[in-house]
Amino acid sequence: MQLPPGQNQSWxxxxxxxxxxSDPLSNRMLFxxxxxxxxxSVLGNGLIVTLIWLDVHLHTPMYFFLCVLxxxxxxxxxxxxxxxxxxxxxxxxxxSFAGCWLQMYMFSALGLSECIVFVVMAYDRYVAICYxxxxxxxxxxxxxxxxxxxxCACGFFFSLIHTYxxxxxxxxxxxxxxHYFCEGPSVRSLACMDTHLIEMVDFIISVxxxxxxxxxxxxxxxxxxxxxxxxxxxxxxxxxxxxxxxxLTMVTFFYAPVTYIYMRPNSSYSPERxxxxxxxxxxxxxxxxxxxxxxxxxxxxxxxxxxxGRDRGLW
Numbered sequence: 001m002q003l004p005p006g007q008n009q010s011w012x013x014x015x016x017x018x019x020x021x022s023d024p025l026s027n028r029m030l031f032x033x034x035x036x037x038x039x040x041s042v043l044g045n046g047l048i049v050t051l052i053w054l055d056v057h058l059h060t061p062m063y064f065f066l067c068v069l070x071x072x073x074x075x076x077x078x079x080x081x082x083x084x085x086x087x088x089x090x091x092x093x094x095x096s097f098a099g100c101w102l103q104m105y106m107f108s109a110l111g112l113s114e115c116i117v118f119v120v121m122a123y124d125r126y127v128a129i130c131y132x133x134x135x136x137x138x139x140x141x142x143x144x145x146x147x148x149x150x151x152c153a154c155g156f157f158f159s160l161i162h163t164y165x166x167x168x169x170x171x172x173x174x175x176x177x178x179h180y181f182c183e184g185p186s187v188r189s190l191a192c193m194d195t196h197l198i199e200m201v202d203f204i205i206s207v208x209x210x211x212x213x214x215x216x217x218x219x220x221x222x223x224x225x226x227x228x229x230x231x232x233x234x235x236x237x238x239x240x241x242x243x244x245x246x247x248l249t250m251v252t253f254f255y256a257p258v259t260y261i262y263m264r265p266n267s268s269y270s271p272e273r274x275x276x277x278x279x280x281x282x283x284x285x286x287x288x289x290x291x292x293x294x295x296x297x298x299x300x301x302x303x304x305x306x307x308x309g310r311d312r313g314l315w
Contacts, residue, residue: 012171014094019087019180031088037283038081044290045070055303061139065121066293068148072117073286076110079103080181080282100182105163112209113155118251119213120147122220125244130227158205165198178271183278186271206262214255246292253288257281
């Protein structure tokens, strides 16, 4: 339905989030499962931030960016999970128009920032392996701070464009969102006008934020691979590669579902499938981040054991 020019007011004052199930028993079981996932994600990422802050040996660019990633993951999962947990037990599953606007903005801002953080982390590994003697000189604390600030600035700026263009559309009829939070494509499908132009703008943003970072990460790892192959000892090659394995794992888990959701044709939109896939990059990456980096990282393990030993000494 095409509205007359200038008629862009939204009449819907609130939305209804369908979530995953309408069965009370299923919702209670989902509540317990998602509560466990949420608490594990927040506590795990909080533990990484705390360990990096407490252990001076972890005050390096690599762990600084890991700390930024953990903070983003904590905020990212917190924008959606608490409300979903409330809706799983409450009779009402409504969210105000302003609340939906804010949730979409924060979710997109933190997600876009995380996309760029992965590029910065790849650059960190590139410098560490290709220029080990100049690592701390190239990645000074001033540059690290600027990269972190620039990452968040880009994420919040592009999120503002995405959210503004989506929420300024006229929503004059259906207000039921077949999702567990206000995600752009799900909300936009309710607009009572042609959204082709908005989808094109979103696609351009997605190319810039998804494809460009992926290309830069790939370029970094091509150079890293070339440098690793020049290392003569097998042990040295394995050690160099192990410092990149955690990052590559998280990049795969995050970018694969994000690319599917935001880079596919609009004709392939499937609400039920999209809800499940969005859990991968919203919930499970936040959960896997501390697991992957702690299991494969001796420094994090060592810092944890030192903190535990210190606490035991106090007792």
